[in-house]
Each structure stands twice: as structure tokens, then as C-alpha cells.
Amino acid sequence: xxxxxxxxxxxxxxxxxxxxxxxxxxxxxxxxxxxxxxxxxxxxxxxxxxxxxxxxxxxxxxxxxxxxxxxxxxxxxxxxxxxxxxxxxxxxxxxxxxxxxxxxxxxxxxxxxxxxxxxxxx
Amino acid sequence: xxxxxxxxxxxxxxxxxxxxxxxxxxxxxxxxxxxxxxxxxxxxxxxxxxxxxxxxxxxxxxxxxxxxxxxxxxxxxxxxxxxxxxxxxxxxxxxxxxxxxxxxxxxxxxx
Numbered sequence: 001x002x003x004x005x006x007x008x009x010x011x012x013x014x015x016x017x018x019x020x021x022x023x024x025x026x027x028x029x030x031x032x033x034x035x036x037x038x039x040x041x042x043x044x045x046x047x048x049x050x051x052x053x054x055x056x057x058x059x060x061x062x063x064x065x066x067x068x069x070x071x072x073x074x075x076x077x078x079x080x081x082x083x084x085x086x087x088x089x090x091x092x093x094x095x096x097x098x099x100x101x102x103x104x105x106x107x108x109x110x111x112x113x114x115x116x117x118x119x120x121x122x
Numbered sequence: 123x124x125x126x127x128x129x130x131x132x133x134x135x136x137x138x139x140x141x142x143x144x145x146x147x148x149x150x151x152x153x154x155x156x157x158x159x160x161x162x163x164x165x166x167x168x169x170x171x172x173x174x175x176x177x178x179x180x181x182x183x184x185x186x187x188x189x190x191x192x193x194x195x196x197x198x199x200x201x202x203x204x205x206x207x208x209x210x211x212x213x214x215x216x217x218x219x220x221x222x223x224x225x226x227x228x229x230x231x232x233x
Contacts, residue, residue, distance in 0.1 A: 004167075044124040045160075045168075045211055047222040062219035100173060107215050107222045108158050110170035110179060 002026045004096050004113035011119045012086050019082045020116045022096030029077035030054040033099040035109055036070065036081045038092040046092075050105065051079055086120045093117050125150065125223035126212055133231040139200040142228050144212030145193060150223050152193040156215035159188060159197045162227070163208045171210075172197060199230075207232040 003025040012018055022034065036048040049060035051070035058070045064083075072079040079096060094116045097109035127145040134140040144151065144159075151157055159172040170179050172188035175195060187198045195214070199206055212225040 044226040045213070045224040047213075047220065047224070059221075061221065095168070097168075100170070100179075106173075107156060107213075108170065108173045109160070109168070109213075110173075112167040112169070114167050 002028060002098065002111060004098065004111060006094075006096060006113040006116045009117040009119075011121065014087055014120060014122055016086050016120075017082060017084045018086055018090075018118060019080055020094050020096075020118070022079045022081070022113050024077040024079075024098070027077070028102075029072075030074055031102050033105050034070075034072075034079050035097050035099060035107075036068075036094065037097060037109070038094045039115075040089070040092040043092075045095075047107075048081070050099070053079060054103075088120050091118060091120045124226035125216065125218070125220070126214060126225035128210075128212060128225035128228045130226070131229045131231065133233055134202045135233045136202055136204060138202045139198060140202055140230070141199075142197040142210055142212075142230075144195040144197070144214075144225050146195075146214055146216075146223070147193055149218060150214040150216035151190065151195050153217060154215045155190070157188065157190060157195040158213045159186075159195075160211045160213070161206075161208045162211060168211070202232055204232050206230060 007021040035050045051058040097112040100108040100110045160168040162168040176188040211227045216223045
């Protein structure tokens with residue numbers, strides 16, 4: 001069973017940028033789409049977009065277009081999510097999650113990373 | 123405010139059956155058989171419990187089942203156990219600008 005291991009908690013000031021990593025434990029990294037999601041305190045889950053680790057192609061939810069970018073390094077089976085111009089509204093737990101089916105985009109997330117807690121505060 | 127509507131909390135006793143609802147629109151739940159359910163114990167990674175409305179991933183007990191009628195999806199847990207106490211989220215593919223929408227989650231308390 002693949003595991004996704006994310007980078008540790010971050011504290012950022014408003015206006016700063018954030019980069020979160022997500023490392024897959026097995027060699028199937030390039031076979032599955034990878035999604036990023038977040039959950040703000042007391043809120044539900046919010047989908048941010050996906051990256052195809054094989055091609056590097058990506059797509060973003062409307063709310064995040066222009067402020068978020070997804071990249072990957074296939075040599076170390078790691079995906080990255082970078083978000084710019086942070087505000088307090090970006091305080092959340094950020095998750096990476098693999099799409100369920102091999103080489104298909106199903107928007108069904110399994111498994112998930114353990115989450116990265118991000119606090120944006122002055 | 124979440125796109126899909128879930129009750130905030132549900133409770134039940136061990137051994138009982140309980141059903142969660144997830145109400146969307148003709149643009150999401152009603153349009154596609156792409157409803158998923160996730161179990162989330164606070165501080166842990168969410169876990170997929172049901173996909174494509176009614177399918178269980180391997181390893182998920184058959185006490186968990188899913189269904190859909192029109193714009194409302196449902197998750198049923200039969201034979202409730204203490205370890206089932208968690209938050210449950212539904213999601214669906216959507217024709218909106220946000221391709222995936224979630225419910226606000228239902229907190230299950232096992233009495």
C-alpha cells in the first residue's frame with residue numbers, strides 16, 4: 001500500500017509564500033494523478049487541484065488559479081504545492097491525496113497524506 | 123458554505139444502524155455516479171470508505187454501504203462500533219468551476 005508523507009507544520013506571515021511537499025513511498029508515483037486539498041479550521045474539505053506526475057500537467061480549482069502551482073520531482077517521487085500571497089484565510093491543514101485509479105482522473109482520493117498544518121499569522 | 127449539504131452531527135449506540143445523507147444538485151450528485159465518502163479521525167489522514175456511490179475499497183468492512191437517489195447520496199453503517207466514531211465527508215464530481223465539491227461533514231458520535 002503506497003503511503004504519502006508530507007512535510008511538517010509551517011507558520012507563515014501574511015504575504016509570504018508556502019511550499020508543501022508530498023513524497024510517495026513506492027515506485028508507482030508517475031502512474032497516478034495527485035490532488036491537493038485543504039481544510040480550514042471548523043470548515044469542510046476544499047479541493048485545490050491536481051497534477052499528473054508523469055507529464056507535469058496540472059489543473060486548478062477556480063478559487064486557486066493564479067496563486068497556486070503544483071510541481072513534481074520524479075527522481076525522488078515527490079510532489080510540491082506552492083501557494084503565494086498568503087492571508088489568514090489560508091490557515092488550514094493541507095493534504096495531498098492520490099487518485100484511486102491508475103492513469104485515470106476519477107476525483108476519488110485514496111490514499112491521503114497525513115496533512116500539513118499551516119498557520120498564517122502576523 | 124459547502125456545496126453539498128450534510129447534517130452536522132449524528133449519534134447512535136453500538137450495534138445500531140445509522141445513515142448519513144449528502145444532498146447536492148443536478149450539477150453534482152444528481153448528474154454523476156461519482157459520489158465518494160471519507161472517514162476522518164481528527165489528526166489522521168482521511169480514509170476512503172465508499173467510491174462511485176456504492177463501491178467499497180478493499181479492506182473496508184461490509185458494514186459500510188452507499189446509495190443514491192436523485193440529488194441525495196447516503197452512507198449507511200450497520201452494526202455501529204466505537205471505532206466508527208469520526209467525521210464523515212461526502213464528495214462529488216461537479217460541473218461547476220470547482221470540479222470536486224464536498225459536504226461540510228457529519229460528526230458521528232457512538233454513545
